[in-house]
Amino acid sequence: MREKLIAVRHKTLGALRDAGLHLHAYCNNPGCHWSAPLDLPSIIARLGEHQSALPPDLAPRLVCSRCGGKNVAVVLSAAPELPDDAAAYLRQTNRHHNE
């Protein structure tokens, strides 16, 4: 279950930064699928280190910088790059259309 990627211990942006973890944004817009690492220090400067880092709290505050879409997913990762399989997973789970 990819949801396990979300470390429940690190609930705030400040905790993520202190743990050396990385956040990635992933655009759910069909035809965009832009993904990029989030710059934690600059997000903390904007939202504060006590801002919840849980995707349901954080994702609505993000906007895709490529297409301007607001349907952005947040992925927590120990790696500075979003793993390919995570991107593929997001692409899959984002298909809401029933076959």
Ligand SMILES: [Zn+2]
């Ligand atoms: Zn986008």
